[in-house]
Amino acid sequence: MTARRPIVVGTDGSPSSLQAVAWAAQEAALRNSPLSVIATTFVPGAYGVPIGMPESFFDDEERNGKNRLAAAAEIAARAVPGHSLDIHTTLCTGTPAGELLERSKSAAMVVVGSNRQGIIERGFLGSVSAAVATHAPCPVAVIHGLPDSEVTRLEGPVVVGVDGSAHSEPAISMAFEESDLRQCELVAVHAWSDVDLPVHYEGGSVSGWKQVVTQETALLSESLAGRAEDFPDVKVRTMVVMDRPVRNLREQADNARLLVVGSRGRGGFTSMLLGSTSRALMHSVRCPLLIVR
Template identity: 75%
Template sequence: MSGHRPVVVGIDGSPSSLQAVAWAAREAAFRNSPLSLITTMFVPGRYGVPIGVPASFFQDEERDGKDRLERAAQTARDAVPGYDIDIETTVCTGTPAGELLARSADAAMLVVGANRRGIIDRAVLGSVSSAIATHAPCPVAVIRGEPDRDINDIPGPVVVGVDGSQHSEPAISMAFEEATLRQSELVAVHAWSDIVLELSLDGGSEAEWTRDAANETALLAENLAGRAENYPDVKVRTIVVRDRATRHLREQAENAQLLVVGSRGRGGFSSMLLGSTSRALMHSVVCPLLIVR
């Protein structure tokens, strides 16, 4: 458990950021962690905008920021009735991504909403979520806003992507922990090919593929074995496919309450901090996505 390390949430007042707050409040309650809510105020000149605004501008910006945080704090309290979570609120003057990253080293998790209703929303929110998912050392949760659903009432299992590399090891551990906290089933998906190949009519090739599939199934079992012993109450279901990981993880996420993936897979270059699979899922899945470095 993370103990005193906070769950940090970026607030911009949008419906998706408030759903991110509700989700993060539950996560903080599960972990007995404080909840840190931060928002940013616009500072003329810092972003290349000429200075020359009324003196009341800063007071108005700060007041708006405090109002956003007050609504967010109430949203957090309403999301976890019966829990007395410690909530801290801060109005910052830096960029949203910069402020979140500055807190990432000491955070249990960063949480950001990503509604993406229009072109501007997709550009701004996408850049913030991509930046923190790429550079934050702690886990990053991306919450896609669903206005007609309570984000904490989404049913289904916790799904984790397993590729057999060391990069998925932390994600597996985190997924078991989340399944325990949520008292849910864990679905482990292992896609053992990064390209789509049609089954050959040649019998030898089919036999080889059958052998490879057995080896990959054994590899998945090996990856899960130690953690399954540490979490005996978690029911684990495994899925092994010879196909692209992104497509099958997206399919499983449609009926999941949480999808957990590593930040970079076995095919990523050492300089690539955020892999193609996690990046694609961040912009496509509907359920909460947790990216673990």
């Protein structure tokens, strides 16, 4: 029997990373997959030796790393009461992004918090979440720590962005799967603002407008075709709007439990690993964002 691929999550002890751990635990329980929790520690040689740093510093770092993992394992277990979750913890010596990317090669999903803290994480330029979302071959969930509630308690539908390109196909499939696992509604949003409109005013109306709306609606229906048969219990609501995708998806995410998008859209360059829409949403939505390559 083939072992299930794990859900991998990183923790640095920050509130957002601990909410990411809880969310990852629930995802692992829904999929009956193991949960792999990793933390990083500062070691000599990996980052250079700080001048004047006492020898006890590295012992303290290792102890703090183990404490962070123990706390994360407790939070993971509490997030899925009554479920015997298979939890593995690992204290790593590489960079946070590097360790997560290495594990993403064999993971079902990587989960990251959007904020970082601690001497190790502050020492790296750039964002761990952005680096992992850009380069990981598996789906990446970006979790924003909510100051007024727990991200695991969010309600509402799963929302998926559909642009009609091949890049959104895996995201659509993943969104159906997530909705089915959570037994909630799926909202498929096709926001378009990059088509040529046959604009011709006749008595104040726009000629051809209905034709464009019909074409875009058909494009959305075509993109969703076939999934309903695979997930008959998922109720699907469609939305077709003329708007910039980032703005509309951000609005829909305000009342969603999960937003699913492709890594880049139909307007993205071939060399662009993470599109402008997914990159913008990663820094602006309140609910968990799942980026599917």
